[in-house]
Amino acid sequence: MRRLLLNNNGQFCVSQLVTRHVSSNNGAGTSAISQTQKQESQSNTTTASSKEDKYGAKYCMNLVQKYDYENYLSTLLLPKELRPAAFALRAFNVEVSRSVGAQISEPQIAKMRLKFWYDSIDKCFEPEASKSYVKDQPVLRELRRTVGARKLNKIYLRRLVTARERPANQAFETLRELEDYADQTCASMLHLLVELSGIKDLQVDHAASHLGKAQGIAILLRAIPHAGRQQAVCVPLEVLVKHGVSQERILRSDRNDKGVEECIFEVASLANTHLKLTRQLLPEVPRVVRKIFLPAVAIDGYLERLRRSHFLLAHPSCMKRDTLLPARLFWKTLFNKY
Numbered sequence: 001m002r003r004l005l006l007n008n009n010g011q012f013c014v015s016q017l018v019t020r021h022v023s024s025n026n027g028a029g030t031s032a033i034s035q036t037q038k039q040e041s042q043s044n045t046t047t048a049s050s051k052e053d054k055y056g057a058k059y060c061m062n063l064v065q066k067y068d069y070e071n072y073l074s075t076l077l078l079p080k081e082l083r084p085a086a087f088a089l090r091a092f093n094v095e096v097s098r099s100v101g102a103q104i105s106e107p108q109i110a111k112m113r114l115k116f117w118y119d120s121i122d123k124c125f126e127p128e129a130s131k132s133y134v135k136d137q138p139v140l141r142e143l144r145r146t147v148g149a150r151k152l153n154k155i156y157l158r159r160l161v162t163a164r165e166r167p168a169n170q171a172f173e174t175l176r177e178l179e180d181y182a183d184q185t186c187a188s189m190l191h192l193l194v195e196l197s198g199i200k201d202l203q204v205d206h207a208a209s210h211l212g213k214a215q216g217i218a219i220l221l222r223a224i225p226h227a228g229r230q231q232a233v234c235v236p237l238e239v240l241v242k243h244g245v246s247q248e249r250i251l252r253s254d255r256n257d258k259g260v261e262e263c264i265f266e267v268a269s270l271a272n273t274h275l276k277l278t279r280q281l282l283p284e285v286p287r288v289v290r291k292i293f294l295p296a297v298a299i300d301g302y303l304e305r306l307r308r309s310h311f312l313l314a315h316p317s318c319m320k321r322d323t324l325l326p327a328r329l330f331w332k333t334l335f336n337k338y
Helices: 002-067 069-076 083-099 107-125 138-149 154-165 175-197 202-226 237-243 247-252 258-280 287-293 295-308 325-334
Strands: none
Touching: 002 069, 002 083, 002 138, 069 083, 069 295, 069 325, 083 107, 083 138, 083 154, 083 175, 107 138, 107 154, 154 175, 175 202, 175 258, 175 287, 202 258, 202 287, 202 295, 237 258, 247 258, 258 295, 295 325
């Protein structure tokens, strides 16, 4: 009996050991499977996130290329580490400027669009932005990634929106008012690009401010031939009164109208003055941020074509795209100038 009991006990012990061994193997297998599934899930999430990142970056580039070609070329020449963030900022600026396209016919819709972009700025700076509508909008998604990786001043982003709240049929009264508008719309973007580089320098800020004013004024001049009758031209009222010219004559752009020529000359000279001040500051601007100021090349080219056409805004040379701009931009980068 004792042997039998021993045998039975021995068998029981063996069976118990086998059971424990099998159960431990099952537990390890289950743990391995769950860990594999978790890794696959993380891999799928990473892959999806990577696809979204590539799509968002490509979307921003295409948007800038379509609606802001000259700045697109300048942005392509920026250092590789700054390029994606710069395109995100440029794309945001494009979206904001497009929002006011219906300002004349449907001003309330334009206001709603601007309100959306203004509120989206705060959303991009929130820690939980990935859970809001930001992740579904490619430009905002790229902007969120940009402000998350670099310290950007929210004020400059807001100025890009608030400046566009100005009614399209509201004329500028003085040249100073025109400068302020150009500073808010264009210089703010340049200040953001300088912040991307991490450079904090007073002379760089001065150069960005002057270049932004020159660029803003040049853009407004180029828009006059495309303006509707309900839109106010960018030539300030004080300049129109000084030369006895009406806004209607500016829109007609008669080749033989000397009064219109004098008005356009005065506004273009203001842009050229700011451009010269920007270039005078070249020795004070660190070499690492000089490529940010490459838009000066396009501005200089437009003002020169305007001068040769005797300040006729509707002249074909002022209306068409500058085909030599890519070559001139590349030439400037070779010598690290703008």
